[in-house]
Amino acid sequence: MANTDATLQQDLDALDDLEMHLYAHRYATSGITSYGSTIDPPKATADRGRALAVLQQESQERLCDPAVSELLKRLEAHADELDADHAAQVRILARDRSILVDIPPAEQAKLVELTTEAEHVWRKAKAADDWASFEPYLDRVVDVMRHFSELRSPGADPYDAWLDYFEHGTNQQFYDTFFSQVKDCVVPLLAEVVACGRQPSRACIEGSFDRAAQWSLARDVAKLEGLDLGALWISSTEHPFTDGLTSNYVIITGHVHEDDVISNVYSILHEGGHGLYEQGVRASYNYTSLKGGTSSAMHEGQSRFFENYVGRSETFAAPLLEALRGRFPRQFAGVTPHELYLACNRVEPSLIRTEADELTYPLHIVIRYEIEQLLINGEATAADVPGLWADRYRSYLGIDVPTNTEGALQDTHWASGLLGYFPTYALGNAFGAQLLDAMVAAGVDFDGACASGDLAPVRDWLRTNIWQYGRAKDSDELIAGACGGPFDAGHYTRYLERKFRGIYGL
Numbered sequence: 231m232a233n234t235d236a237t238l239q240q241d242l243d244a245l246d247d248l249e250m251h252l253y254a255h256r257y258a259t260s261g262i263t264s265y266g267s268t269i270d271p272p273k274a275t276a277d278r279g280r281a282l283a284v285l286q287q288e289s290q291e292r293l294c295d296p297a298v299s300e301l302l303k304r305l306e307a308h309a310d311e312l313d314a315d316h317a318a319q320v321r322i323l324a325r326d327r328s329i330l331v332d333i334p335p336a337e338q339a340k341l342v343e344l345t346t347e348a349e350h351v352w353r354k355a356k357a358a359d360d361w362a363s364f365e366p367y368l369d370r371v372v373d374v375m376r377h378f379s380e381l382r383s384p385g386a387d388p389y390d391a392w393l394d395y396f397e398h399g400t401n402q403q404f405y406d407t408f409f410s411q412v413k414d415c416v417v418p419l420l421a422e423v424v425a426c427g428r429q430p431s432r433a434c435i436e437g438s439f440d441r442a443a444q445w446s447l448a449r450d451v452a453k454l455e456g457l458d459l460g461a462l463w464i465s466s467t468e469h470p471f472t473d474g475l476t477s478n479y480v481i482i483t484g485h486v487h488e489d490d491v492i493s494n495v496y497s498i499l500h501e502g503g504h505g506l507y508e509q510g511v512r513a514s515y516n517y518t519s520l521k522g523g524t525s526s527a528m529h530e531g532q533s534r535f536f537e538n539y540v541g542r543s544e545t546f547a548a549p550l551l552e553a554l555r556g557r558f559p560r561q562f563a564g565v566t567p568h569e570l571y572l573a574c575n576r577v578e579p580s581l582i583r584t585e586a587d588e589l590t591y592p593l594h595i596v597i598r599y600e601i602e603q604l605l606i607n608g609e610a611t612a613a614d615v616p617g618l619w620a621d622r623y624r625s626y627l628g629i630d631v632p633t634n635t636e637g638a639l640q641d642t643h644w645a646s647g648l649l650g651y652f653p654t655y656a657l658g659n660a661f662g663a664q665l666l667d668a669m670v671a672a673g674v675d676f677d678g679a680c681a682s683g684d685l686a687p688v689r690d691w692l693r694t695n696i697w698q699y700g701r702a703k704d705s706d707e708l709i710a711g712a713c714g715g716p717f718d719a720g721h722y723t724r725y726l727e728r729k730f731r732g733i734y735g736l
Contacts, residue, residue, distance in 0.1 A: 241304055241305055242316065245319065248323075249319065249519060250517055253516075253521075255285050255288065256289075259282060259285050259286070260474075263473070264465075264481045266278045267349075267467045267468070267471065275347060276343075276347070279343040282343070283340070283342045286339050287338065287339040290333075290338055293330060294330055306320055319519055322701050322702075323519050325398075329382065332381045344370060344371065345647045347367070348367035348368075348645040349646055351367055352367070352644075353468055353642075357635070359635040361615075364639065364645070368605075368615070368644055371644065375388070375392060375606065375647065379391040379606075387402065388606050389606040392649055393653065395650060396650045396653075397525045397653075399705075400527075405653050408656070408660070408719055409596050409653075409656070412719065412722070412723065415726055415727065416589060416726065417593075419726065419730060420593075424628075426734055428734060428735070430733070431569070431573060432573045435491065435570070435573045437489070437491075437561050438488055439489070439561065443557045443558065444486040444557070445464075445486065446557055447557040448484055451498045451502070452482070454683060455502040455506065456685050457480075457506060462481075463482075464483070465482075466483060466484060466485055468485065469485075470501050471483055472504035473508075474511075474521070476517075477509050477512075477521075478513075480505040480508045482498070482501040483501065492573075496537050496541060496542075499536050503535055503537060504533045506689060507528075507529060507532040507692075507696070507697050510696075510697030511698065511699075521701070524700065524701045524704055524705055524708065527653075527658045528661060528696065530654050530657070531665065532662075532692065532697075534658050534659045535665065535692075538588050539662055539663070542571075542574055544567070545678075545680035545681040546680035548567040548683075549680070549681070549682070551565060551566075554570075575588065577589045577730060578590075580627075581629065581636040583595075583641065588729075589726060595652055597623065598641075599652055599653050601615060604618065616637060616638050619631060620637065623637070659722060660719050660722035661717070663721040663724075664709065665692070665695075665709075665713065667713070668713040668714070669688070669692075672691065
């Protein structure tokens with residue numbers, strides 16, 4: 231028995247050593263990637279890509295070493311002797327390894343260099359409304375994604391593989407059903423809103439807003455949201471993002487527009503929701519594979535929760551207005567909370583996903599989902615995308631797309647190789663609605679917390695039921711545990727019906 235215990239301890243020590251090396255690579259990769267989008271000079275793109283490629287290759291080679299496979303098998307054989315955290319580490323590392331083990335490390339490294347270059351080209355193409363310069367990069371990225379799917383799961387549908395990668399257990403059948411439910415709610419409701427002929431005024435949030443004061447406001451909003459500012463770096467970028475190196479170091483980014491103060495407010499609330507999730511994971515997971523959100527959809531569930539369910543609620547309008555007045559006292563002197571609430575919830579089909587109202591937002595995701603299906607399944611190429619984009623925006627939202635900058639070049643995701651990620655935004659919205667209903671049913675005074683500006687009860691419930699578990703539990707397990715049952719999109723569609731029928735008097 232003593233020898234067995236000693237052998238098991240040696241394996242656990244080896245597991246800890248593996249985790250620490252993988253953590254160091256993740257930390258370096260996250261830092262380099264974040265700097266690349268915020269402070270790196272343009273000429274550094276190739277240098278950054280080379281460094282990221284080396285880190286990716288070394289990390290993959292370590293994780294996919296046959297000795298690691300044997301280590302994980304031995305630990306799995308002693309699962310009944312492991313504590314819950316070590317058992318979860320073994321399970322997650324085995325899953326992470328299965329995703330990479332059939333991909334040659336050198337090819338994975340080349341993808342990192344390709345997406346680094348593609349993101350740089352995308353940034354310039356967006357500024358210049360130049361789809362043609364980005365087009366060949368998208369075709370190359372799609373080819374690699376399709377190739378990697380075939381290596382990992384020969385004969386399987388390639389898009390299903392990437393949907394599962396970003397939200398474990400999902401596929402096109404799942405999303406087709408989900409989006410059908412969403413469209414059945416949103417499309418007729420949007421038609422009723424348009425037909426009613428009434429629109430809340432946006433006058434109270436229009437005007438000119440000093441950029442420096444907006445960045446001060448961004449920190450005010452992050453503090454109001456409840457982020458630990460001592461563990462937070464806020465920066466600016468073309469396309470806002472969040473990264474969590476550890477619970478002690480979270481990066482969120484935003485962007486300011488002089489004529490639109492609300493854009494950065496909701497961007498910070500959104501990215502701050504991601505940041506709260508990262509800060510809320512158990513500190514003991516920091517140097518392990520359990521650190522971070524469990525999936526893209528659950529992560530988006532937290533960001534969209536604070537952007538929409540908190541940030542666009544009528545009860546939160548008063549604390550939000552107070553923050554706005556603190557930096558722009560003249561512009562918001564005569565504004566009431568109800569006026570702010572209505573202005574921030576006006577429904578109006580628009581071009582830009584990140585600026586879309588809460589009701590039309592999922593239609594922006596449906597459009598991207600349908601185009602991704604065509605690209606990954608070989609039914610379209612990058613040359614077809616602007617036309618597909620224009621057709622669908624006209625069909626779903628009734629608007630014309632005047633430029634590719636406002637169309638297919640608006641998001642960075644495809645340049646970064648994130649095909650399959652977009653659907654998680656809509657699914658995250660639906661997760662958030664179900665979590666909100668469960669939170670209220672559990673006795674949390676959600677409206678009272680929002681009205682007071684003290685969101686601690688909301689954060690505490692989410693930390694207890696979602697955040698603390700990091701990657702140790704999958705989304706379906708978290709939803710079942712927090713909500714008492716499986717995922718149900720009806721919570722989301724009922725929320726949309728209730729909110730927007732109320733605003734528009736339908």
